[in-house]
Amino acid sequence: MGTLVEEIFSRRLSRTVNAGEIVMVDVDAIMSHDNTTPLAIKAFSEIGKPIRDTSKIVIHFDHAYPAPNQLAAENQQKIVRFIQQQGIDNFYHRGVCHQVMIEEGYVRPGGIIIGGDSHTVTYGALGCFSTGLGSSEIGAAWVTGKCWFKIPETILVRLEDTAPAGVYSKDVMLALAGQLGMDGATYKSLEFAGSYIDALPAHARIVFSNMSVELGAKCGLIAPDQTTLDYLEAETKARGPFEQFAAVNPHYERTITIDVSTLQPMVACHPDVDQVKPLT
Numbered sequence: 001m002g003t004l005v006e007e008i009f010s011r012r013l014s015r016t017v018n019a020g021e022i023v024m025v026d027v028d029a030i031m032s033h034d035n036t037t038p039l040a041i042k043a044f045s046e047i048g049k050p051i052r053d054t055s056k057i058v059i060h061f062d063h064a065y066p067a068p069n070q071l072a073a074e075n076q077q078k079i080v081r082f083i084q085q086q087g088i089d090n091f092y093h094r095g096v097c098h099q100v101m102i103e104e105g106y107v108r109p110g111g112i113i114i115g116g117d118s119h120t121v122t123y124g125a126l127g128c129f130s131t132g133l134g135s136s137e138i139g140a141a142w143v144t145g146k147c148w149f150k151i152p153e154t155i156l157v158r159l160e161d162t163a164p165a166g167v168y169s170k171d172v173m174l175a176l177a178g179q180l181g182m183d184g185a186t187y188k189s190l191e192f193a194g195s196y197i198d199a200l201p202a203h204a205r206i207v208f209s210n211m212s213v214e215l216g217a218k219c220g221l222i223a224p225d226q227t228t229l230d231y232l233e234a235e236t237k238a239r240g241p242f243e244q245f246a247a248v249n250p251h252y253e254r255t256i257t258i259d260v261s262t263l264q265p266m267v268a269c270h271p272d273v274d275q276v277k278p279l280t
Contacts, residue, residue: 001249003156003251003252004154004223004246005151005219006018008110008112008129009151012026017151024146025112026112028106028111029056029106029113030113030141030142031060031115033059035063036138037059037082039116039135040139041078042139043136047143051143052143054089059090060093061079098117098120098122103235105239108128109245110128111129111130112128113128114147115130116134116138119132119213120133121210122210124212125222126232127221127223127228129219131218132213152187154188154252155185156191157191157194158255158256160196161195161196163196163263167263167264167265169204169208170207170266171265172196172260173207173208174268175276179258180256181215182214184215184274185215186216186217187218188253189218191247191252198225202227202235203231203235224242264278265278267279
């Protein structure tokens with residue numbers, strides 16, 4: 001049916017979906033944290049309608065927790081009152097929100113998740129479409145349980161061969177940032193594939209999806225394979241059966257190929273993530 005992002009939405013809507021289409025779909029989870037939930041509450045209150053499904057709402061305290069000042073403490077108090085008033089059960093105040101989302105089982109292949117944080121794209125490493133939105137959209141999704149999307153074009157990133165000793169996922173992603181630029185994937189889906197990706201454990205793949213937004217991407221996706229399924233079963237509360245799928249006769253806007261065996265440890269320099277230089 002197409003690229004990974006087209007495949008995910010086609011499966012969800014039970015019809016062929018192509019890049020450029022605008023679609024409205026049910027979302028599986030709506031994530032926000034201590035910095036973004038207060039504005040979502042404001043938007044929700046202004047809409048004046050009830051929450052559609054509290055089980056889809058997942059709220060985290062992690063960005064400024066414990067509260068470092070009075071304003072943060074007051075905002076967190078406001079959030080806790082809202083959680084109690086609305087009967088929201090999915091409330092976490094431990095660990096980084098995106099890792100907690102994965103470990104608590106909200107992320108699964110073929111899923112669709114929105115979050116009030118730009119790095120919501122992280123879950124794409126497990127074959128789940130996920131993207132960050134503004135707090136007003138989060139508040140609206142609490143009411144509808146849905147969100148609209150314009151299906152993005154896809155850039156295929158093929159990562160081949162074996163990385164030298166001392167070169168890790170972050171170095172490879174920084175090399176891509178230097179090549180593509182910090183706005184080189186604006187509103188695109190980055191699809192990661194190749195022998196290097198195939199050989200990586202799931203926790204190392206997460207780097208690529210997490211940092212996709214640093215290049216402007218709407219999402220960063222890796223096809224779910226047996227490595228994905230084994231990780232979900234062993235390291236998370238998610239339980240199968242899980243979907244396993246790949247791009248089918250895809251049309252890519254462009255393809256970038258990187259031979260990772262030629263890379264060195266990299267560092268991003270001030271002021272932007274695409275200002276990368278080798279450490280040696």
